[in-house]
Amino acid sequence: MNVGILNYDAGNIYSVYNLIYNLGFTPKIISNKNEFKNIDKLIIPGVGSAFRCLQNLKKNKLFDLLSDNLNSELPILGICLGLQIFCERLYENGEANGLNFLKANVQKISQKNKFNIGWSKVEFKSDELNSIFLNNKDFYFCHSFSIQELDKNDQKFLEGYIKFDQRVIPSVIRKNNFLGVQFHPEKSQVNGVKFMKYFLNI
Amino acid sequence: MSYIRIIPSLLLSKNKLVKGTKFKNHEAAGNPVSTIKAFESQKADEIILIDIDNYNQSKGNFVPDLNTLKEISKETSTPLTFGGGIQNLNIAKQIIENGAEKIFLNRSVLFNKLNIKEFVETFGGQAIVIGLNIVNIKGKLKIYEKNDEDLYRYIEKMQKLGVGEFKITFVENEGTKKGMDIKICRELQKIISISCIFEGGIGNLEHIKYLAMNKISSIAMGRILIFNDYNIFKIKTFLKNENFNVRI
Numbered sequence: 001m002n003v004g005i006l007n008y009d010a011g012n013i014y015s016v017y018n019l020i021y022n023l024g025f026t027p028k029i030i031s032n033k034n035e036f037k038n039i040d041k042l043i044i045p046g047v048g049s050a051f052r053c054l055q056n057l058k059k060n061k062l063f064d065l066l067s068d069n070l071n072s073e074l075p076i077l078g079i080c081l082g083l084q085i086f087c088e089r090l091y092e093n094g095e096a097n098g099l100n101f102l103k104a105n106v107q108k109i110s111q112k113n114k115f116n117i118g119w120s121k122v123e124f125k126s127d128e129l130n131s132i133f134l135n136n137k138d139f140y141f142c143h144s145f146s147i148q149e150l151d152k153n154d155q156k157f158l159e160g161y162i163k164f165d166q167r168v169i170p171s172v173i174r175k176n177n178f179l180g181v182q183f184h185p186e187k188s189q190v191n192g193v194k195f196m197k198y199f200l201n202i
Numbered sequence: 203m204s205y206i207r208i209i210p211s212l213l214l215s216k217n218k219l220v221k222g223t224k225f226k227n228h229e230a231a232g233n234p235v236s237t238i239k240a241f242e243s244q245k246a247d248e249i250i251l252i253d254i255d256n257y258n259q260s261k262g263n264f265v266p267d268l269n270t271l272k273e274i275s276k277e278t279s280t281p282l283t284f285g286g287g288i289q290n291l292n293i294a295k296q297i298i299e300n301g302a303e304k305i306f307l308n309r310s311v312l313f314n315k316l317n318i319k320e321f322v323e324t325f326g327g328q329a330i331v332i333g334l335n336i337v338n339i340k341g342k343l344k345i346y347e348k349n350d351e352d353l354y355r356y357i358e359k360m361q362k363l364g365v366g367e368f369k370i371t372f373v374e375n376e377g378t379k380k381g382m383d384i385k386i387c388r389e390l391q392k393i394i395s396i397s398c399i400f401e402g403g404i405g406n407l408e409h410i411k412y413l414a415m416n417k418i419s420s421i422a423m424g425r426i427l428i429f430n431d432y433n434i435f436k437i438k439t440f441l442k443n444e445n446f447n448v449r450i
Contacts, residue, residue: 015301018276047298049326081326093323115328115366117397118420119205119247119449138205138449140281142303144328144366187281187303189242 003200004039006066006082007031008056011045015186016079019196033061041200042074045186046081050092050106050145053081063099069177070101076178077199080143083173083180092145102173102180103151108144110165115144120162122171122183129159129172132198139171139183139191146170146182205449206414206441207247208434211369211401211422212237214253214286217270221428223377225335225346228254231428235273238280241427244434245450248281250331250369250399250422252306256287259309265293268300275301283331283369291320298325306369308333311360312348318363327364331399334370336386343386346373357394368394369422372402377425379405384416391418407432407440414446 003020007013007029020027020043030036044066046053057063066085069076078086087098090106098106109116119138124130141162147170150158160172160181171182179199185192212234213220219231231237238249251274253266264287271284284297285306294305305325310316311332321330335346336353345351357368370390375382382403391398401422404410413421426432438448 009295012275012298012301012303014272014299015275015279015303018301019279022276047303047325047329049323052324092326114396117328117366118207142281142328144326184281184303187279189245189279192279 001040001200002026002028002038004028004030004036004042006042006044006062008048008053008060008062011082012047012186013045016043016045019186019193020200023193023196023200023202025200030062031060033065036065039074042069042076044076044078044082044085046079046083046085047142048081050081050084050090051094051096054085054090054096054098057085066099070099071176074177075199078178078180079186080182080184083182084145084147086178086180087147090145101178102147102157102175103154104147104149104170106145107148109146109169110167112165116141116146116164116169120164120183122160122162124160124172126159129198132194133191136191138188139181139185139195140187141171141183142187143182147173204419205247205447207399207420208437208448209248209250209399209420209422210238210241210246210427210434211250211424212252212428213424214251214267214270215255217267219428220254221377221424225373225376234270235277237428238274238278241434242278242280245438246280246434247449248283250283250306252284253286257309259287259313259315261287262289264289266297268296271297271300271302285331285333288316290316291324294321294325298329304329304331304366306331306333308335309347312345312351312356318360318365322364326366328366330365331367331369332360332365334368335373336370337373338386343390354393361394361396365396367397367399369399369401372400375403376401378403379425381405381409382413384412384418387413387418388416407437410437410441411444411446414441414444
């Protein structure tokens, strides 16, 4: 199975690449729309700042590629910023329009603590995820912007969250063919590998 | 409540790990890949790895050891901060691309050799760790590499620019196993509003407990893990038994 990894200049693509490879799949790095061929699943890594990354996505027509594959048969996993770009509007280092697939905005995580860096216990709402991560739900987070509250009609897509400074931070969102996580499975040791296996259906 | 982070802090020189005392007399400390794999299995919360081969910034075209970084990211999935002698944005990009979550910067920022704002705009502040090597000169805290810089003003400036974390290393304690000066840690923690990793002098479990009791929640260590019979799991179990919140 070919697993595409979107390269939009500022992602830790080789961490994701190596994890996919080590699980026995064929990772393929996709840097422009033409390289998107025979891809069975797509992963969008994310270590970067929203404004510039969205510019890169648009420049290389990768934004269109994602747009074309919303609500399709292609399973997509968005990680951190790779989740946030599916929202309506993002405010990191300048305002930018996201893919508008999730009705929510991406803003500063909190006025008090500017960053959430470290491991957190994720509260899962889905039975399936609860059963996979029965004894240990710790995942690695590293972000300063996060999805604000999801629109009422989109609340049903929320499958996991953490609490940070007394507010809920959406951490797992599933909508049709899209699965997005605020944490970094590629940096979450044993749990991260488990999560990746879950996405890849093994 | 968030977890206490236990962070092995490792130095890299010519593809090998090394460890010194007070920033001098570095001795061999093993293979980076197998060492980091071991720390991962012991549930290290993060790893900091710094290439010291261009510490004095004498090599203008220096690139830190990306091959070792690649080897590490092939075999591990622990959050990694990588740095040492980074002189431009392009090298930082390659570091993130090859599997580091965060970039460690020190001298190049201190001596204004790169535009930190550009780094924040490219990678986000969460990916930038600023190193502060601290010495105590006649009762005043100074930056080791640049005594005439006002430490407090520098901290303020970095925070305003939007960096994500500081790693504070007490040079005179480094490698000595004599513990940290808790008063100084608390003083710095009070004026710093972002997360702060403290390092230098951890020599036994009581040292770590003492930091945890004083709400120092991000603790980096080298010698105690590399040359002694302490592993991270043992440290974390100890802290858990003392009712601190650790990830096991």
